[in-house]
Amino acid sequence: MPADMRLQVAACLLRRGRALDHLSTGLTLLGVILGLAPLLMLPVAPIVLLLSLGIIIVGLLQKYWALRVALDADLFALMADTLHHTPQLDLALQSLGLQTANKAGRPWTERCHGALALLHKQAWLFGAQVMLTLAAIFTSFWLRFCG
Known part of the structure; x- marks a missing residue:
């Protein structure tokens, strides 16, 4: 039986979430470093500390969505050959508590749309994290020059 190309393409798209996750992890670590700066006796404005907390929180949320996207990518690749x-x-997902009974039997088109919506959420969170990081950088420079 030939593989379902639609599921293979969806799996390929979902695997792009891994790159977003890697970039987000770097930004999250930057947020942690900014947040730890006062412990190293480095002067940091309170607004920058709040922004670093936001970077960390959004990074953790993005990590959650990245895990869900990665699971879907693996499942779609697996199911492309064995529809x-x-x-x-569906039974395996239900037994593990990963799917409710009312979602069983959905068409794969609907499942693809749902999985790609998760990837969009992940991308939006990464974008928010980038914006918070830029705000922290610009705020720290602005405060340094305007003192």
């Missing part, structure tokens, strides 16, 4: 095993997949 006839969809009922077994």
Whole structure:
């Protein structure tokens, strides 16, 4: 039986979430470093500390969505060759508490749209994290020059 190209393409798209996750992890670490600056006796404005907290929180939220996107990418790649095993997949997901019974038997088109919506959420969170990081950088420079 030939592989379902739609699911393979969806899996490829969902794997792009890994790159977003890696970039987000770097920004989250930057937020942690900014947040720890006062412990190293480095002067940091309170607004920059609040922005670093925002960077960390958004980074953790992005990590959650990245894990869900990665799971969907793996499942779509697996199911591309074995669509006839969809009922077994639904049972496995339900037994692990990863899917409610009312979502079983959905068409794969609907599942693809749902999974890509998760990737969009992940991308939006990464974008928010970038904006918070830029705000922290510009605020710290602005406060340094305007003192």
